[in-house]
Amino acid sequence: xxxxxxxxxxxxxxVAEAKTFTWASSLDVLSMDPYSTNNSxxxxxxxxxxxxxVRFDEKVRIEPALAESWxxxxxxxxxxxxxxxxxxxxxxxxxxxxxxFSWQRIQTPGSIAKLNLGDVxxxxxxxxxxxxVETKAPFPLLLNELLNLTIMSKAWCEAxxxxxxxxxxxxxxxxxxxxxxGTGPFVLKSREIDVKTVLTANPTWWDKxxxxxxxxxxxxxxSDATRTSSLLSGALDATTSVPLQDVQRINSSGxxxxxxGPELRTIFFGxxxxxxELLYSDVKGKNPFKDVRVRKxxxxxxxxxxxxxxxxxxxxxxxxxxxxxxxxxxxTGLNNRAYPFDPEAAxxxxxxxxxxxxxxxxxxxxxxxxxxxxxxxLAVISMLGRVGIKITPQFEPAxxxxxxxxxxxxxxxxxGHAGLPMADSYAILFDxxxxxxxxxxxxxxxxxxxxxxxxxxxxxxSELDPEKRRALIAEAVxxxxxxxxxxxxxxxxxxxxxxxxxxLKQAPDNYLRTWLVTVN
Amino acid sequence: MLRFLSTRxxxxxxxxxxxxxxxxxxxxxVGDPVNNLVGESATVEQREAVRQSLGLxxxxxxxxxxxxxxxxxxxxxxxxxxxxxxxxxxxxxxxATLELSLCxxxxxxxxxxxxxxxxxxxxxxxxAQVLQVVxxxxxxxxxxxxxxxxxxxxxxxxxxxxxxxRGTTVSLGGWTTGFLxxxxxxxxxxxxxxxxxxxxxxxxxLVRSExxxxxxxxxIKFARARGIAERSIYFRHAxxxxxxxxxxxxxxxxxxxxxxxxxxxxxxxxxxxxxLIIQAITFGDMPVMAxxxxxxxxxxxxxxxxxxxxxxxxxxxxxxx
Numbered sequence: 001x002x003x004x005x006x007x008x009x010x011x012x013x014x015v016a017e018a019k020t021f022t023w024a025s026s027l028d029v030l031s032m033d034p035y036s037t038n039n040s041x042x043x044x045x046x047x048x049x050x051x052x053x054v055r056f057d058e059k060v061r062i063e064p065a066l067a068e069s070w071x072x073x074x075x076x077x078x079x080x081x082x083x084x085x086x087x088x089x090x091x092x093x094x095x096x097x098x099x100x101f102s103w104q105r106i107q108t109p110g111s112i113a114k115l116n117l118g119d120v121x122x123x124x125x126x127x128x129x130x131x132x133v134e135t136k137a138p139f140p141l142l143l144n145e146l147l148n149l150t151i152m153s154k155a156w157c158e159a160x161x162x163x164x165x166x167x168x169x170x171x172x173x174x175x176x177x178x179x180x181x182g183t184g185p186f187v188l189k190s191r192e193i194d195v196k197t198v199l200t201a202n203p204t205w206w207d208k209x210x211x212x213x214x215x216x217x218x219x220x221x222x223s224d225a226t227r228t229s230s231l232l233s234g235a236l237d238a239t240t241s242v243p244l245q246d247v248q249r250i251n252s253s254g255x256x257x258x259x260x261g262p263e264l265r266t267i268f269f270g271x272x273x274x275x276x277e278l279l280y281s282d283v284k285g286k287n288p289f290k291d292v293r294v295r296k297x298x299x300x301x302x303x304x305x306x307x308x309x310x311x312x313x314x315x316x317x318x319x320x321x322x323x324x325x326x327x328x329x330x331x332t333g334l335n336n337r338a339y340p341f342d343p344e345a346a347x348x349x350x351x352x353x354x355x356x357x358x359x360x361x362x363x364x365x366x367x368x369x370x371x372x373x374x375x376x377x378l379a380v381i382s383m384l385g386r387v388g389i390k391i392t393p394q395f396e397p398a399x400x401x402x403x404x405x406x407x408x409x410x411x412x413x414x415x416g417h418a419g420l421p422m423a424d425s426y427a428i429l430f431d432x433x434x435x436x437x438x439x440x441x442x443x444x445x446x447x448x449x450x451x452x453x454x455x456x457x458x459x460x461x462s463e464l465d466p467e468k469r470r471a472l473i474a475e476a477v478x479x480x481x482x483x484x485x486x487x488x489x490x491x492x493x494x495x496x497x498x499x500x501x502x503x504l505k506q507a508p509d510n511y512l513r514t515w516l517v518t519v520n
Numbered sequence: 521m522l523r524f525l526s527t528r529x530x531x532x533x534x535x536x537x538x539x540x541x542x543x544x545x546x547x548x549x550v551g552d553p554v555n556n557l558v559g560e561s562a563t564v565e566q567r568e569a570v571r572q573s574l575g576l577x578x579x580x581x582x583x584x585x586x587x588x589x590x591x592x593x594x595x596x597x598x599x600x601x602x603x604x605x606x607x608x609x610x611x612x613x614x615x616a617t618l619e620l621s622l623c624x625x626x627x628x629x630x631x632x633x634x635x636x637x638x639x640x641x642x643x644x645x646x647x648a649q650v651l652q653v654v655x656x657x658x659x660x661x662x663x664x665x666x667x668x669x670x671x672x673x674x675x676x677x678x679x680x681x682x683x684x685x686r687g688t689t690v691s692l693g694g695w696t697t698g699f700l701x702x703x704x705x706x707x708x709x710x711x712x713x714x715x716x717x718x719x720x721x722x723x724x725x726l727v728r729s730e731x732x733x734x735x736x737x738x739x740i741k742f743a744r745a746r747g748i749a750e751r752s753i754y755f756r757h758a759x760x761x762x763x764x765x766x767x768x769x770x771x772x773x774x775x776x777x778x779x780x781x782x783x784x785x786x787x788x789x790x791x792x793x794x795x796l797i798i799q800a801i802t803f804g805d806m807p808v809m810a811x812x813x814x815x816x817x818x819x820x821x822x823x824x825x826x827x828x829x830x831x832x833x834x835x836x837x838x839x840x841x
Contacts, residue, residue: 019537028799030601030602030603031602031603033603035556037556037560038558038559039556039557039559040559040576068651109573110715112557112559115558115559115561115562115566116559116561168573168598168600168603172598172605173598173603173604173605174603177602177603177604178604192613192751192791193604193609193791194789194791194795194796195791196684219685219789220789221684222789222795222798222799223786223787223789224788225668225671225787226667226668226671226683226684226788229668229671229672229675229676229683230675230683230684232676233671233675233676233679233682233683234679235675235682235683235684265652278568284549340706344764368802397802398555399550399553399555399802399803399804400549400550402551402552402555403552406552406555406564406567407736417560420561421559428559431560431561437564438565439563439564439565440563441563441564442562442566442567443560443561444561460751502577
């Protein structure tokens with residue numbers, strides 16, 4: 001022991017100094033129970049503590065995590081070899097039993113995370129370090145879906161009466177709602193809701209850490225101005241969800257810089273294409289949006305470049321389809337604008353469709369959901385005004401706007417989709433374009449319905465060959481472009497800021513992966 | 521006195537039931553918590569299942585009666601936002617808000633009343649004029665502007681005070697206090713000023729105008745004629761008679777400080793009730809909203825009852841009636 005110490009000193013090896021990383025965003029983590037919600041910020045944060053069989057790197061590519069390797073046994077059965085010598089934070093070893101247990105726990109009534117695992121049929125133990133995952137049908141996205149099955153400890157959950165997910169119906173709190181025991185890069189040290197959550201680096205983590213942190217302090221700060229000010233005052237090392245108007249100020253401060261990149265989220269406008277009489281409109285007895293010429297006229301009346309210039313302060317990525325080109329399977333060749341900005345052509349189309357003087361319609365926009373959502377809508381209102389379409393604005397907080405979307409109480413509405421948590425193209429097409437039924441088209445508030453499109457969905461959902469799958473997705477996207485199902489605007493920016501010398505490894509899914517952060 | 525009190529309590533109970541029902545009605549308009557729980561990709565079926573499990577598909581009246589039944593027994597349900605018992609969530613936020621409101625109220629009363637007395641007595645002196653002008657600013661500038669200006673000056677530029685939070689707190693038998701640590705006290709400064717500013721100027725202006733009014737009355741003139749010392753006239757006779765409206769307003773304002781510190785708490789990320797309710801509203805966290813509104817109604821009813829009883833002490837005429 002003394003000898004070893006002497007050796008250390010003589011070789012000049014210095015124990016790394018403690019590095020604390022303090023960061024803020026606008027929301028707090030909802031629960032420490034990874035199965036109790038499906039809130040994307042919570043999911044992202046919980047990956048510090050709990051890990052799945054696979055994980056995303058900063059380019060949202062799948063890499064092995066608790067599983068070392070996998071192979072397909074049959075079209076519906078995948079075999080996963082688990083990593084040996086992984087330990088939970090309390091020192092228990094990780095085995096196949098924990099995987100099977102986690103699968104069972106995520107099926108319990110209170111679990112909301114199970115919504116993301118709809119294609120998995122069963123998880124079976126083969127031996128202590130091997131599990132088989134069976135899907136309901138051949139399913140190409142199993143790995144992406146398994147990102148959501150974070151592994152909890154069987155023994156720990158049983159010892160603490162937390163074998164079921166936190167359940168709002170139970171009216172009592174679950175042990176796992178405040179306490180954690182994962183395998184991840186960080187260990188929960190303390191948590192005060194809406195004040196701060198403190199994590200310390202896991203000294204026995206199985207992976208070689210890319211981060212150099214010893215402690216992570218997360219503080220939610222709701223007010224944008226306060227968050228930016230706190231950063232500039234030096235109290236924080238980094239903030240996410242930086243308002244665009246603060247970018248200039250942060251960059252000119254000298255000690256801080258902004259990191260920006262395109263988010264996976266695409267923002268677009270939807271139109272009611274179902275009702276026989278449009279809501280909130282002066283057109284009676286018919287629905288102009290059922291006519292593709294009218295939809296195309298709106299498309300051509302909106303200048304996405306002008307929105308980028310004057311609303312988004314130059315940081316948006318104008319889009320030609322409703323899915324980000326960075327998503328898995330996205331047909332990148334179809335991201336050019338399908339029709340050019342041309343108000344004259346728009347007026348002509350409206351006249352052809354029987355509305356030479358335009359018409360009046362309501363526009364439903366959230367005002368606290370997307371980057372500059374309200375401002376974008378205001379800009380679009382003035383653009384549409386130039387071709388004769390008068391808008392009655394209906395701008396609301398997201399909590400209200402969501403209700404409208406769910407009840408299809410819409411006429412012309414803004415919406416966005418990021419294809420998360422799987423970061424794949426399929427979810428967007430399935431949610432927003434697939435015919436709205438009890439089990440599909442959950443976000444298709446305009447209720448567009450096209451059998452040819454619907455026929456493509458199961459094919460995309462089960463095609464195992466990536467190239468064939470990409471071709472099918474391209475076919476589906478082409479339908480949405482030709483039919484002007486939606487009017488895509490852009491990918492919005494992710495805006496983070498940090499002290500100089502802090503590398504945040506920004507990812508397009510807007511998840512801050514603390515285990516990749518380095519502080520100098 | 522007893523009869524007076526029992527009428528008050530009866531009125532109070534009616535107010536409470538009324539408030540809780542109205543607040544329940546309002547929940548129909550604040551949005552849907554289901555979306556925040558299930559995420560954007562959920563299907564209609566999945567949303568409905570969650571809605572049903574929360575009992576949100578039931579008619580409003582059924583939900584209200586069920587809620588009231590449980591609430592009477594002290595069970596306010598589970599917060600949708602962080603899955604904790606609502607009672608515990610609310611109680612854990614009370615110390616932060618009470619400490620902040622207390623500091624703000626003391627600041628407002630201890631500065632506002634003397635300033636008002638001064639401005640009333642020496643109304644033509646230039647400091648009194650300055651106070652009048654400054655108080656106009658205090659009354660008209662919204663508190664988020666004051667808060668942000670303070671943050672920019674004292675956190676960003678001078679780096680003297682923290683921009684957010686309560687600093688280090690000490691737990692004394694379930695009550696977390698910021699009074700016992702240096703960082704806790706430093707954190708209190710800016711939020712207290714921000715919250716107190718409006719009330720302070722309000723008290724100042726109120727006391728000033730009441731003083732002016734009272735100083736014009738006959739009994740003051742007679743007191744002067746009898747040769748009573750000025751000091752005694754101002755503080756024993758005049759000030760005491762200005763206090764009735766001041767107590768009324770101060771009582772209501774104390775309630776307002778606690779209930780409506782929402783903006784100040786949001787600006788400074790002060791983990792009190794105000795921040796809690798604004799987050800509950802954005803999330804659609806109905807159990808927390810309902811319990812909060814009942815708590816606030818209770819607070820106002822209590823304060824007003826106490827204020828009415830204070831009249832008894834201060835104004836003999838109330839007793840005679």
